Amino acid sequence: MSEPKSANITWHGAIVTPEERTAAVGQRGAVVWLTGLSASGKSTIARRAEQLLLERGHSAYVLDGDNIRFGLNKDLGFSPADRTENIRRIGEVAKLFADGCVVTLTAFISPYRADRDSVRAIMPEGTFFEVFVHADLAVCEERDPKGLYKKARAGQIPEFTGISAPYEEPAAPEMTIRTGEGSVDACAMQILDHLAKAGIIRA
Amino acid sequence: MSEPKSANITWHGAIVTPEERTAAVGQRGAVVWLTGLSASGKSTIARRAEQLLLERGHSAYVLDGDNIRFGLNKDLGFSPADRTENIRRIGEVAKLFADGCVVTLTAFISPYRADRDSVRAIMPEGTFFEVFVHADLAVCEERDPKGLYKKARAGQIPEFTGISAPYEEPAAPEMTIRTGEGSVDACAMQILDHLAKAGIIRA
Numbered sequence: 378m379s380e381p382k383s384a385n386i387t388w389h390g391a392i393v394t395p396e397e398r399t400a401a402v403g404q405r406g407a408v409v410w411l412t413g414l415s416a417s418g419k420s421t422i423a424r425r426a427e428q429l430l431l432e433r434g435h436s437a438y439v440l441d442g443d444n445i446r447f448g449l450n451k452d453l454g455f456s457p458a459d460r461t462e463n464i465r466r467i468g469e470v471a472k473l474f475a476d477g478c479v480v481t482l483t484a485f486i487s488p489y490r491a492d493r494d495s496v497r498a499i500m501p502e503g504t505f506f507e508v509f510v511h512a513d514l515a516v517c518e519e520r521d522p523k524g525l526y527k528k529a530r531a532g533q534i535p536e537f538t539g540i541s542a543p544y545e546e547p548a549a550p551e552m553t554i555r556t557g558e559g560s561v562d563a564c565a566m567q568i569l570d571h572l573a574k575a576g577i578i579r580a
Numbered sequence: 581m582s583e584p585k586s587a588n589i590t591w592h593g594a595i596v597t598p599e600e601r602t603a604a605v606g607q608r609g610a611v612v613w614l615t616g617l618s619a620s621g622k623s624t625i626a627r628r629a630e631q632l633l634l635e636r637g638h639s640a641y642v643l644d645g646d647n648i649r650f651g652l653n654k655d656l657g658f659s660p661a662d663r664t665e666n667i668r669r670i671g672e673v674a675k676l677f678a679d680g681c682v683v684t685l686t687a688f689i690s691p692y693r694a695d696r697d698s699v700r701a702i703m704p705e706g707t708f709f710e711v712f713v714h715a716d717l718a719v720c721e722e723r724d725p726k727g728l729y730k731k732a733r734a735g736q737i738p739e740f741t742g743i744s745a746p747y748e749e750p751a752a753p754e755m756t757i758r759t760g761e762g763s764v765d766a767c768a769m770q771i772l773d774h775l776a777k778a779g780i781i782r783a
Contacts, residue, residue, distance in 0.1 A: 392627040393634060401634040424595040431596060431604040436639065438680040448702070449672040469652040470673050477641040477682065499651070 398478050404435055406475035407577045408468075408500055409568055412487045412547060413510030414539045415525055416517040418556035418564070419484035422510060425565040427482055433569075435578050438474055440467055442485040455536045461492050468496030475504055480572060488538045490545040506571065509550040512557055514539050601681050607638055609678035610780045611671075611703055612771055615690045615750060616713030617742050618728055619720040621759035621767070622687035625713060628768040630685055636772075638781050641677055643670055645688040658739045664695050671699030678707055683775065691741045693748040709774065712753040715760055717742050 399405055409426070411419040423439045430437035442463075446453070450466060453459040464487050474481040487493050497505045517539070518526040529537035536542040547553075552571055554564045573580040602608055612629070614622040626642045633640035649656070653669060656662040667690050677684040690696050700708045720742070721729040732740035739745040750756075755774055757767045776783040 392631050398634065401637075402639070428595050431601065434604075436605070436680075438676075440676070445676075448675065449669060466652060466669070470676065472651065473641075473643070473648075473673065474677070474680070477639075477677070479680065479682075 395476075402436055402478035404478055404480070404579070405504070405577045406478040407480050407504045407506060407572065407575075408471045408475050408496070409480065409482045409506045409508060409572070410471075410487070410493065410496065411482065411484045411508045411510050412493060412550075414512065414514060414517045414544055415486060415537075416520045416522060417510045417512040418554075418561075419486075419510045421561055422554065422556070422564045422568070423482040423484040425561050426568045429562075429565055429569055430480055430578070433578075435480060436478060437480040437482065440471055440474075440481060440483045440485075442467075455542075457489075457536075461489065464489070464492040465495065468499060471496070472499055475500065480577065482568075486538050486544070488542065488544045490548065493547070503575065504577070506552065506568075506575070507547050507550040508568065509547045509553045511553055511555050516557055598679075605639055605681035607681055607683070607782070608707070608780045609681040610683050610707045610709060610775065610778075611674045611678050611699070612683065612685045612709045612711060612775070613674075613690070613696065613699065614685065614687045614711045614713050615696060615753075617715065617717060617720045617747055618689060618740075619723045619725060620713045620715040621757075621764075622689075622713045624764055625757065625759070625767045625771070626685040626687040628764050629771045632765075632768055632772055633683055633781070636781075638683060639681060640683040640685065643674055643677075643684060643686045643688075645670075658745075660692075660739075664692065667692070667695040668698065671702060674699070675702055678703065683780065685771075689741050689747070691745065691747040693751065696750070706778070707780070709755065709771075709778070710750050710753040711771065712750045712756045714756055714758050719760055 411423055413419050420441055427437045427439045445467060450463050453463050464485065467483060467485060471481045471483050493507060521527060525534060528534045529540040538544050552567060554567055556564060572578050614626055616622050623644055630640045630642045648670060653666050656666050667688065670686060670688060674684045674686050696710060724730060728737060731737045732743040741747050755770060757770055759767060775781050
């Protein structure tokens with residue numbers, strides 16, 4: 378739906394303009410949307426990038442699938458409809474953070490292309506960066522830090538991405554990070570370099 | 581519900597500790613939860629406080645009822661159940677912002693005491709500040725900037741707080757701001773002074 382269900386609401390004129398906020402905070406906001414299979418390395422890269430950004434005096438925050446499901450989205454499961462609502466809500470929250478001039482790193486499988494494109498569509502032009510965290514299924518299944526692939530193969534987890542539910546690779550991501558080829562630091566620095574070139578943070 | 585519906589998830593060990601983040605950002609995070617009748621002045625005070633905080637080099641952001649209903653909560657109306665879910669989601673988002681060391685000001689009618697207490701319950705001790713924005717119903721109805729009270733009195737808006745739906749006043753708010761007695765700046769400064777005394781921001 379494009380219109381809110383609740384009527385009789387109007388936009389507030391924000392006292393702080395986006396330009397004033399950017400000047401006050403010293404950077405623009407952006408959403409760095411990491412997508413990829415379970416165990417591909419999304420959270421690890423996002424959290425290292427966050428740390429590097431904070432060390433450099435930038436404002437950064439990670440929205441993490443494993444964490445957010447204990448809070449905002451604890452009413453949602455893994456059905457296709459719930460996955461879509463999961464990503465919709467996270468996209469809206471990421472947009473709020475970015476509006477607050479925070480570099481917002483999100484680390485969710487987000488397997489459906491349409492869902493990711495919906496988030497891109499609500500973001501201001503040039504502030505959404507889709508990052509395909511690429512690792513072969515066999516590699517992810519070999520890592521399997523939480524034993525989830527093993528359980529999925531045993532039929533104990535239904536609708537598991539890559540095994541019994543689809544993963545739709547990004548068609549034209551802003552970045553592709555191959556986590557089998559380089560250190561965590563090198564992967565995280567790819568993100569910082571890209572944000573600097575895009576004018577989100579100072580170089 | 582207290583447990584997430586989705587199983588097979590674990591907490592990530594955050595690389596950035598809360599202490600490291602506080603040091604990097606230069607302040608603690610907090611939720612300043614403004615509650616009161618429509619037209620009591622919540623958004624105006626929140627946005628002025630945000631501006632004053634940003635001018636002083638602090639990190640601040642307003643979550644606003646009128647704005648958030650176009651995004652995160654556009655699927656929700658004004659029934660009691662939807663109002664509760666509205667506040668639950670906003671509380672979880674405010675918690676995320678506060679975790680990112682942002683002073684998060686929320687401006688929602690939030691008429692139910694139980695809903696506000698639920699938000700308080702998920703916040704770390706000493707980081708939730710309930711602010712009762714107090715103005716008599718007659719004053720709010722006289723202001724009526726959007727003509728909502730007029731419509732509610734005419735029966736055109738069902739479940740309107742103060743007219744056809746209840747407002748439960750805070751029993752023990754951290755602050756009470758009487759918007760009929762003092763300028764917007766004076767009201768906003770009450771918040772900054774309180775945050776400084778509480779050690780959230782530097783004095």
